[in-house]
Amino acid sequence: MTRLDLIVRGGAVVTRHDISTADIAVSQGEIVEVSPEIAGTAREEIDAHGLHVLPGVVDVHVHFNEPGRADWEGWATGSAACAVGGTTTAAEMPLNAHPPTLDGPSFDAKHKAAEASSHVDFALWGGLTPVNLEHMEELAVRGVIGFKAFMSSSGIDDFPAADDATLFAGMQRAAALGLPVAVHAENDTLTAALAATSVAAGRITARDYLASRPAIAEIEAIGRAILLAEETACALHVVHVSTGRGIAQIAAARARGVDVTAETCSHYLVFDEDDLQRLGAIAKCAPPLRPQCEVDQLWQALIRGDIHIVASDHSPAPADMKTGDDFFRIWGGISGCQSLLTSLLSAGHTDRNIPIASLASQVTDGPASRFRMAKKGHILPGYDADLVLVDLRETFTLHGCDLQYRHKHSPFAGMTFTSRPRRTILRGQTVAIDGMVVGAPRGRLLTPAPPLPVPLPAPG
Numbered sequence: 531m532t533r534l535d536l537i538v539r540g541g542a543v544v545t546r547h548d549i550s551t552a553d554i555a556v557s558q559g560e561i562v563e564v565s566p567e568i569a570g571t572a573r574e575e576i577d578a579h580g581l582h583v584l585p586g587v588v589d590v591h592v593h594f595n596e597p598g599r600a601d602w603e604g605w606a607t608g609s610a611a612c613a614v615g616g617t618t619t620a621a622e623m624p625l626n627a628h629p630p631t632l633d634g635p636s637f638d639a640k641h642k643a644a645e646a647s648s649h650v651d652f653a654l655w656g657g658l659t660p661v662n663l664e665h666m667e668e669l670a671v672r673g674v675i676g677f678k679a680f681m682s683s684s685g686i687d688d689f690p691a692a693d694d695a696t697l698f699a700g701m702q703r704a705a706a707l708g709l710p711v712a713v714h715a716e717n718d719t720l721t722a723a724l725a726a727t728s729v730a731a732g733r734i735t736a737r738d739y740l741a742s743r744p745a746i747a748e749i750e751a752i753g754r755a756i757l758l759a760e761e762t763a764c765a766l767h768v769v770h771v772s773t774g775r776g777i778a779q780i781a782a783a784r785a786r787g788v789d790v791t792a793e794t795c796s797h798y799l800v801f802d803e804d805d806l807q808r809l810g811a812i813a814k815c816a817p818p819l820r821p822q823c824e825v826d827q828l829w830q831a832l833i834r835g836d837i838h839i840v841a842s843d844h845s846p847a848p849a850d851m852k853t854g855d856d857f858f859r860i861w862g863g864i865s866g867c868q869s870l871l872t873s874l875l876s877a878g879h880t881d882r883n884i885p886i887a888s889l890a891s892q893v894t895d896g897p898a899s900r901f902r903m904a905k906k907g908h909i910l911p912g913y914d915a916d917l918v919l920v921d922l923r924e925t926f927t928l929h930g931c932d933l934q935y936r937h938k939h940s941p942f943a944g945m946t947f948t949s950r951p952r953r954t955i956l957r958g959q960t961v962a963i964d965g966m967v968v969g970a971p972r973g974r975l976l977t978p979a980p981p982l983p984v985p986l987p988a989p990g
């Protein structure tokens with residue numbers, strides 16, 4: 531019998547949407563047993579009595595901006611924030627690094643940077659833009675989990691938006707490669723025109739910015755993306771959906787057989803547009819924060835199961851890019867990867883009484899299964915021993931100085947939460963304890979597992 535490396539004892543373990551008190555045995559980075567009492571000893575034992583033990587969080591939407599713009603974040607600080615917050619796998623977006631991930635060499639450069647500094651396992655998105663359709667295959671060969679396209683301006687020159695023709699051609703290619711396309715869905719014609727009119731009239735406040743990105747811009751673009759995906763038989767993932775009607779369109783498409791999933795972000799679940807007025811530029815994002823009625827609709831959709839994934843869309847920038855009088859010119863993006871799990875559990879479980887196991891699913895097996903991360907997302911034998919031990923007994927305030935980000939600003943800073951990540955374990959080794967990173971970076975690249983084979987007929 532192989533000697534166990536680790537036993538985590540006595541925690542309230544979240545497995546397959548259920549919670550029970552159990553021990554977890556780990557050997558060579560994998561879970562080998564989950565049962566009420568595991569006999570024997572291991573090289574390391576961790577007492578988890580009084581804590582909840584969840585699968586390590588899989589955050590499929592982060593921007594770490596390295597190589598090229600590591601002064602905005604970087605893999606070392608971004609992944610440290612993930613580890614401290616309970617995230618053990620981060621899928622990183624193709625833009626805001628330079629060069630953006632649009633071809634093989636740019637993938638290789640990012641892979642190298644991540645491998646040198648990441649405290650958590652990572653997957654990489656490739657881009658889908660008008661300038662790299664010919665390079666999608668080389669990205670697929672290297673192991674991207676999908677292709678990200680912007681239906682509106684990305685705000686950054688080296689990552690042009692995908693017009694309908696690009697999206698149509700790109701989806702055909704992605705479908706042939708067996709990979710999903712993820713879209714930032716906002717109607718560019720509409721948002722650009724509303725913004726131009728507003729700025730020309732000198733209307734440049736936060737309220738004016740909100741008015742330039744109405745819900746219909748998102749709803750129209752989601753509908754168009756769904757039609758294109760249906761026509762091309764391409765798997766579609768709609769990132770950061772901010773409206774109830776956006777989610778409803780996705781649910782309706784799924785009901786008629788379209789392979790489409792919905793993601794929302796912790797900031798759309800926690801903040802509303804009044805918070806944007808109060809918090810200012812650190813809460814600027816696109817699509818923007820919405821009225822409270824939309825926030826309520828997102829929670830209802832999440833409870834119904836119509837939201838498959840909650841991600842952070844961690845999108846950091848230096849403080850001097852988040853200041854100024856013209857709200858249209860201020861850089862958009864919210865820093866939130868460290869607070870993803872704690873904000874979801876606090877707002878979902880403590881405030882709304884949604885079962886922990888159900889909330890956990892949106893940030894663990896939901897994203898892992900959608901993006902074919904074979905050994906992630908469950909506490910079951912054969913899975914990677916990625917665990918987060920969470921204390922729901924006490925409240926704590928997340929201070930700005932607690933943030934591991936390079937730039938320690940976030941709308942989540944200063945908030946009080948009820949679920950504190952105490953320890954994060956990556957493939958059997960502790961990577962964070964009580965807000966501090968432990969050990970050297972050892973994150974590795976995850977590539978999508980082959981599509982599931984057609985099941986064999988039952989014997990007999």
Ligand SMILES: [Zn+2]
Nearest residue numbers: 591623843845
């Ligand atoms: Zn993003």
